[in-house]
Amino acid sequence: MTTLAPSRDRIVTSDVPGFPEIAHIITMDTQRLMRRSVRAEAEAAVSCVTDLTTMPGVRANGRDWLCQALNRLESVAALPPGWDGEGGPPPSPQIVASAAILLYYLQQDDVPVPFICPIAGGALQMEWSFAGREVELELLDQQTVAFLRVESGTTGRTFESGEYPISDINRSRELLDWLART
Amino acid sequence: MDLNSSLKDDPSIPDSESLLKTVHPTQVKDGNTVSTGAFKSRTNPHTSVELGSLTTPEDTLKRRAQDAGVVRLATGAVRGIKPGVVGVSRHPIPESELQRANPAHAIIIRQLKPNRVYKEAAYTLATLCEWVIGPAPARP
Numbered sequence: 001m002t003t004l005a006p007s008r009d010r011i012v013t014s015d016v017p018g019f020p021e022i023a024h025i026i027t028m029d030t031q032r033l034m035r036r037s038v039r040a041e042a043e044a045a046v047s048c049v050t051d052l053t054t055m056p057g058v059r060a061n062g063r064d065w066l067c068q069a070l071n072r073l074e075s076v077a078a079l080p081p082g083w084d085g086e087g088g089p090p091p092s093p094q095i096v097a098s099a100a101i102l103l104y105y106l107q108q109d110d111v112p113v114p115f116i117c118p119i120a121g122g123a124l125q126m127e128w129s130f131a132g133r134e135v136e137l138e139l140l141d142q143q144t145v146a147f148l149r150v151e152s153g154t155t156g157r158t159f160e161s162g163e164y165p166i167s168d169i170n171r172s173r174e175l176l177d178w179l180a181r182t
Numbered sequence: 183m184d185l186n187s188s189l190k191d192d193p194s195i196p197d198s199e200s201l202l203k204t205v206h207p208t209q210v211k212d213g214n215t216v217s218t219g220a221f222k223s224r225t226n227p228h229t230s231v232e233l234g235s236l237t238t239p240e241d242t243l244k245r246r247a248q249d250a251g252v253v254r255l256a257t258g259a260v261r262g263i264k265p266g267v268v269g270v271s272r273h274p275i276p277e278s279e280l281q282r283a284n285p286a287h288a289i290i291i292r293q294l295k296p297n298r299v300y301k302e303a304a305y306t307l308a309t310l311c312e313w314v315i316g317p318a319p320a321r322p
Contacts, residue, residue, distance in 0.1 A: 159301075
């Protein structure tokens with residue numbers, strides 16, 4: 001659980017489990033987040049990702065990449081309850097916030113902007129496909145990334161999968177570096 | 183058979199049976215490629231489908247999100263992903279106050295663990311999809 005204080009309207013990313021060592025600030029309407037309405041939670045999550053592009057540390061050549069990625073995240077965050085036709089919840093605001101922070105740290109323009117989609121039960125995943133290689137990063141909760149990487153060759157496909165803490169930014173970067181490697 | 187639940191692959195469902203599944207527009211890449219996210223769940227390892235011999239793609243769509251599309255997978259190809267681990271089981275839904283009866287409802291059975299097999303199966307399931315009704319943005 002994210003331990004947001006209802007009286008604040010700004011949080012530091014250390015409030016988001018998985019990023020305890022990071023001191024950047026995200027603007028988030030915590031009053032809305034604290035409301036029980038699922039719709040309000042979705043709006044709060046959207047507010048979070050929108051403001052992230054104004055944070056210090058966004059590289060000039062990463063800004064377009066990050067803006068496009070956050071726009072995609074925003075559309076997934078705004079899904080209504082029951083989006084899947086089975087009464088399922090949209091991605092949780094906490095997972096959306098963690099995804100936004102992960103994108104912020106991954107910003108790089110040598111791999112495509114990720115495709116981002118919801119997963120039933122309130123999760124989401126990011127996907128990259130580049131030159132016969134694919135990487136999926138699945139955020140099942142705020143702490144853990146589950147990955148799948150796939151390489152298609154003349155003899156078929158090879159798979160590798162596993163899990164690591166979301167705070168291990170280097171591991172996420174390694175996966176994207178593998179994607180871009182020729 | 184290595185299915186660790188009461189759900190088991192049902193041999194009375196022929197390999198030629200079409201499995202119909204709705205896909206939400208947000209789970210479609212580049213207008214026509216189904217994301218593996220459509221075959222994953224945070225809480226449920228199995229995937230809801232409908233038996234094509236007992237319903238139509240149009241009726242499948244009516245029962246789900248209206249802006250979704252409908253894809254078809256062949257039962258035999260689904261079983262072939264990992265025989266004994268991935269299977270198809272009938273799961274008819276009885277009439278209730280919450281929903282109408284759906285005798286066509288079935289389930290693609292998988293296990294969440296081991297995680298590697300679950301993810302690889304999701305990837306392969308996505309590659310097996312053939313569009314029957316395109317998602318809303320792709321419709322003319």
